[in-house]
Amino acid sequence: MKAFVAGATGYTGQEVVKALVAAGVEVVAHIRPDSTKLAEWTEKFRSWGAKADSTPWVEDEIQKAISVHKPDLVFGLIGTTRARKKTSTDPENETYMSVDYGLTAMLLRAAEAQNPAPGFVYLSSYGVGPGSPSAYIQARHKLEEELRASALDFLIIRPAVITGDRDESRLGEEIAGVLGDVMLKGLKAVGARKIHDKYASLDAQTLGRGMVACALESELGRRDVDAAEIREKGQ
């Protein structure tokens, strides 16, 4: 079993790489070539037992990389943030539509071009659906629709807030996670455990392990996975 992980340097991506290696999967961890920490990440992934790949985000190049590595599973864990856009040297191309949708869609097309085609594991988000005014949700909905329209096997993972000890501070997410968890713990106390397990925050370790456990069990199929299932399998 071999996996190609896009977004491997991210908070969740790192945990997915570790969980895959721990499960005995051969891992290709993608690093964007313009990363200021390319050498550091390459060495880190090597020390974790994964192989680093820094193919540029160009359609033909990504397609070639997927055809050379021939993964059984492709993980799409890429996403930008408003903070990234503010500090980007190319803010026009640091939007949810160009990064979260655009790069993941490129990866999806590369996966579709393979025979046999790999399964696609997409880290989406709670609340994704049609008609949302949010650019973040619109980008994710567009990608989900294309994934569903493809012939690929897929998992679409929909966590609420991802919490934990990040290298960078994300105050908004931390506050949303804490407030949400307080309310949901109250619900759990009165017996609404299912609601708690579906909507409470997830730390990256549980999320990474849960995603990998779902991806490795028997047939991948074509299905949505909620946070309750991830929580149970990632403990």
Ligand SMILES: NC(=O)c1ccc[n+]([C@@H]2O[C@H](COP(=O)([O-])OP(=O)(O)OC[C@H]3O[C@@H](n4cnc5c(N)ncnc54)[C@H](OP(=O)(O)O)[C@@H]3O)[C@@H](O)[C@H]2O)c1
């Ligand atoms: N945080 C939450 O509460 C939450 C909740 C639900 C869903 N999600 C989604 O889950 C995914 C993973 O979340 P996370 O918190 O683990 O993300 P993260 O730590 O911010 O990592 C994002 C990944 O995307 C890459 N990336 C960002 N902008 C890029 C660009 N312009 N070109 C190429 N690569 C780029 C980053 O690469 P570099 O390391 O090189 O920057 C990194 O590997 C994201 O798509 C996020 O939107 C997040």
